[in-house]
Amino acid sequence: MGKMIDERDCILQFRVSQKEKELIQKKMDNAGVRNRSAFLRKLIMQGYIICLDLSDTKEIVRLMRISSNNLNQYAKKANETGSIYIKDINDLKDQQAQIWSSIKELLKRLSKIA
Secondary structure (H helix, E strand, C coil): CCCCCCCCCCCCCCCCCHHHHHHHHHHHHHHCCCCHHHHHHHHHHHCCCCCCCCHHHHHHHHHHHHHHHHHHHHHHHHHHHCCCCHHHHHHHHHHHHHHHHHHHHHHHHHHCCC
């Protein structure tokens, strides 16, 4: 039988904090792994990183802010005049529908990540 040649001839080094080292060890323990090199190699080669673009959330927050401001103005007007205008209520309904549509679209995209 011939001598086995280790194909892993490159060394990679990186620094971690003590807290990060403890977390790595905890994850290794939970996985039942003793060999840190094998564990990290498996994570790097088979794991994945999720990068989220949540720029749409800014638009949703903007729409919510507008809707909230409008609701406050309508409530103030209703308190002052004792009446509520149907146009104001319909505007709020439209704004809420737009917000919910944006949230549903965002959730649909997020659900495809898993």
